[in-house]
Amino acid sequence: MNKSDNSSKTGGDADAALLKLRQSLGRFATGVTVVTCQGSAGPCGITANSFSSVSLEPPLVLWNIAKVSNSLQAYLDAEYFAINVLSARQESLSAHFALSDHTVFDGVDFETSDKGVPILPDTVACFECRTYQIHDCGDHYIIVGEVETHRFDDNKPLLFVDGQYTAIADSAD
Numbered sequence: 521m522n523k524s525d526n527s528s529k530t531g532g533d534a535d536a537a538l539l540k541l542r543q544s545l546g547r548f549a550t551g552v553t554v555v556t557c558q559g560s561a562g563p564c565g566i567t568a569n570s571f572s573s574v575s576l577e578p579p580l581v582l583w584n585i586a587k588v589s590n591s592l593q594a595y596l597d598a599e600y601f602a603i604n605v606l607s608a609r610q611e612s613l614s615a616h617f618a619l620s621d622h623t624v625f626d627g628v629d630f631e632t633s634d635k636g637v638p639i640l641p642d643t644v645a646c647f648e649c650r651t652y653q654i655h656d657c658g659d660h661y662i663i664v665g666e667v668e669t670h671r672f673d674d675n676k677p678l679l680f681v682d683g684q685y686t687a688i689a690d691s692a693d
């Protein structure tokens with residue numbers, strides 16, 4: 521189903537409209553993940569806050585990848601990928617994996633799962649998924665994964681809102 525409004529804005533109007541859309545979307549606070557897979561040239565990681573749960577039975581999750589991503593083909597080809605949900609202490613990892621750089625795993629600790637997927641340590645949750653569906657959608661692809669294994673801990677997650685990192689405040693109890 522494709523219900524698009526092809527309104528024709530140009531130049532400054534288009535830039536202003538895009539900025540306003542980004543600002544409106546930025547009001548939706550999210551967690552922050554690094555999505556990893558094993559590419560033909562080595563491990564790939566990309567910071568993503570488009571992660572969402574989709575279904576419990578079967579257990580499905582999704583995330584969106586920009587078509588301009590340098591590692592797009594690795595994710596389109598991957599049979600398995602992992603969603604690593606970052607802790608409040610892992611802001612630097614988020615910044616690291618938001619870099620456009622094919623050697624992004626240099627200097628980063630990771631383990632490799634039995635499916636060959638890079639897994640980041642000390643995250644608040646991790647979902648290892650088999651690619652279930654890929655949808656071509658505007659300037660992104662929606663990648664849906666079936667969760668095969670997952671784990672979590674009780675540490676605080678990293679949050680992202682209005683284009684800034686934040687964290688859940690300590691309670692005053």
Ligand SMILES: Cc1cc2nc3c(=O)[nH]c(=O)nc-3n(C[C@H](O)[C@H](O)[C@H](O)COP(=O)(O)O)c2cc1C
Nearest residue numbers: 567568569570584585586589590591617618619620
């Ligand atoms: C907090 C945050 C969330 C992001 N979420 C996404 C996302 O959901 N999908 C995406 O394609 N890029 C997202 N990005 C941008 C990518 O991380 C970035 O463009 C990418 O790592 C650049 O490298 P590449 O060109 O090699 O993919 C996000 C960046 C940040 C800082």
